[in-house]
Amino acid sequence: xxxxxxxxxxxxxxxxxxxxxxxxxxxxxxxxxxxxxxxxxxxxxxxxxxxxxxxxxxxxxxxxx
Amino acid sequence: xxxxxxxxxxxxxxxxxxxxxxxxxxxxxxxxxxxxxxxxxxxxxxxxxxxxxxxxxxxxxxxxxxxxxxxxxxxxxxxxxxxxxxxxxxxxxxxxxxxxxxxxxxxxxxxxxxxxxxxxxxxxxxxxxxxxxxxxxxxxxxxxxxxxxxxxxxxxxxxxxxxxxxxxxxxxxxxxxxxxxxxxxxxxxxxxxxxxxxxxxxxxxxxxxxxxxxxxxxxxxxxxxxxxxxxxxxxxxxxxxxxxxxxxxxxxxxxxxxxxxxxxxxxxxxxxxxxxxxxxxxxxxxxxxxxxxxxxxxxxxxxxxxxxxxxxxxxxxxxxxxxxxxxxxxxxxxxxxxxxxxxxxxxxxxxxxxxxxxxxxxxxxxxxxxxxxxxxxxxxxxxxxxxxxxxxxxxxxxxxxxxxxxxxxx
Numbered sequence: 001x002x003x004x005x006x007x008x009x010x011x012x013x014x015x016x017x018x019x020x021x022x023x024x025x026x027x028x029x030x031x032x033x034x035x036x037x038x039x040x041x042x043x044x045x046x047x048x049x050x051x052x053x054x055x056x057x058x059x060x061x062x063x064x065x
Numbered sequence: 066x067x068x069x070x071x072x073x074x075x076x077x078x079x080x081x082x083x084x085x086x087x088x089x090x091x092x093x094x095x096x097x098x099x100x101x102x103x104x105x106x107x108x109x110x111x112x113x114x115x116x117x118x119x120x121x122x123x124x125x126x127x128x129x130x131x132x133x134x135x136x137x138x139x140x141x142x143x144x145x146x147x148x149x150x151x152x153x154x155x156x157x158x159x160x161x162x163x164x165x166x167x168x169x170x171x172x173x174x175x176x177x178x179x180x181x182x183x184x185x186x187x188x189x190x191x192x193x194x195x196x197x198x199x200x201x202x203x204x205x206x207x208x209x210x211x212x213x214x215x216x217x218x219x220x221x222x223x224x225x226x227x228x229x230x231x232x233x234x235x236x237x238x239x240x241x242x243x244x245x246x247x248x249x250x251x252x253x254x255x256x257x258x259x260x261x262x263x264x265x266x267x268x269x270x271x272x273x274x275x276x277x278x279x280x281x282x283x284x285x286x287x288x289x290x291x292x293x294x295x296x297x298x299x300x301x302x303x304x305x306x307x308x309x310x311x312x313x314x315x316x317x318x319x320x321x322x323x324x325x326x327x328x329x330x331x332x333x334x335x336x337x338x339x340x341x342x343x344x345x346x347x348x349x350x351x352x353x354x355x356x357x358x359x360x361x362x363x364x365x366x367x368x369x370x371x372x373x374x375x376x377x378x379x380x381x382x383x384x385x386x387x388x389x390x391x392x393x394x395x396x397x398x399x400x401x402x403x404x405x406x407x408x409x410x411x412x413x414x415x416x417x418x419x420x421x422x423x424x425x426x427x428x429x430x431x432x433x434x435x436x437x438x439x440x441x442x443x444x445x446x447x448x449x450x451x452x453x454x455x456x457x458x459x460x461x462x463x464x465x466x467x468x469x470x471x472x473x474x475x
Binding site for chain 1: 126439
């Protein structure tokens with residue numbers, strides 16, 4: 001199953017990931033990304049990868065599978 | 066026989082389209098042709114972390130070797146010169162002909178050139194080379210004059226000030242941010258420069274720039290003269306559509322597309338990013354988006370419409386722009402300038418306010434939002450905008466979010 005990773009230090013709170021996949025990504029009160037899931041099923045990969053690619057600082061990756 | 070998708074432009078729109086095609090089920094070759102020799106890179110940091118030196122060039126890469134990236138072929142350092150729509154091929158500057166089954170125009174935009182000439186020392190900011198050259202001059206120190214009080218100008222002013230340079234921002238408009246935020250909210254943000262020790266000369270135009278790098282003189286239309294070591298001209302961007310003049314396509318400050326981002330009058334040519342002009346239902350006219358998120362979302366839409374040819378989806382985004390100036394995080398969703406009323410949640414004053422401005426129009430719905438240093442409110446506003454929420458409901462939600470947030474943090 002694809003594994004989700006986030007670089008919390010790189011995150012700038014731009015929040016495109018939340019607009020792309022709000023069931024997977026959220027933003028906390030300090031504007032830093034929160035992973036709501038650690039893994040997603042393979043059939044979710046494309047949608048979640050698209051949300052990850054929408055991060056302006058490349059803080060998000062989808063690995064493995 | 067395998068199909069070939071050719072993306073013209075190594076911009077973020079071009080690279081993201083190629084990645085989305087490779088990841089999204091396009092079963093043929095995916096080739097990106099780029100005029101710049103440099104590996105495809107991201108532009109927002111060029112006026113922020115890269116300019117200040119916090120990030121190095123390795124942080125700018127748009128291709129990171131993921132699964133989809135391995136399928137993207139690059140042909141860099143050669144511009145496309147002609148698009149032959151009937152013959153379905155491109156001619157490159159070196160004379161090569163590249164046939165395609167589907168073509169995506171993503172040549173982006175260039176900095177509007179400075180109308181004022183001096184021997185040297187006048188910078189524009191668009192490419193990584195521009196940013197590196199500007200950084201070298203900023204590190205030399207001395208007075209900096211930024212011409213243009215829009216986002217790029219404001220970010221450069223903040224970066225230059227952060228590097229220790231005395232900075233003055235000049236703009237012919239009294240309130241440059243009103244262009245984006247409307248006449249009542251604009252002034253609240255226009256004051257950000259003085260609050261951070263940067264001088265402004267708004268409502269004053271530039272007549273001429275004389276001298277040479279390290280000893281420039283900026284002559285203003287009120288007769289005054291600003292001495293500057295370095296001048297940065299940030300007065301907008303122009304789409305890179307000149308190479309399409311010979312194609313017969315409809316070009317009018319960008320290439321004209323339909324609602325699916327397919328170039329008008331073609332079957333197999335699409336456009337994405339700064340160069341694309343398409344009919345946006347919320348604006349009631351053809352618009353061009355010059356923002357990062359537009360490029361990325363439009364790229365995803367184009368790739369989807371190429372892969373699912375028989376079932377295209379129209380492109381109707383909720384615009385989203387961010388700007389990092391000094392220690393402020395400014396985020397804007399929708400188009401505030403089109404709105405007629407607004408409501409402030411939180412307090413816009415103070416050194417680093419956490420606040421939101423919700424905008425509405427005559428429909429009674431939330432139409433746009435500005436947030437300052439409050440990304441969670443921005444997330445809520447984008448969701449409410451996408452759902453076409455009532456204005457009163459949006460304010461209630463934002464009030465709840467304001468009450469819920471922990472106090473005493475930052």
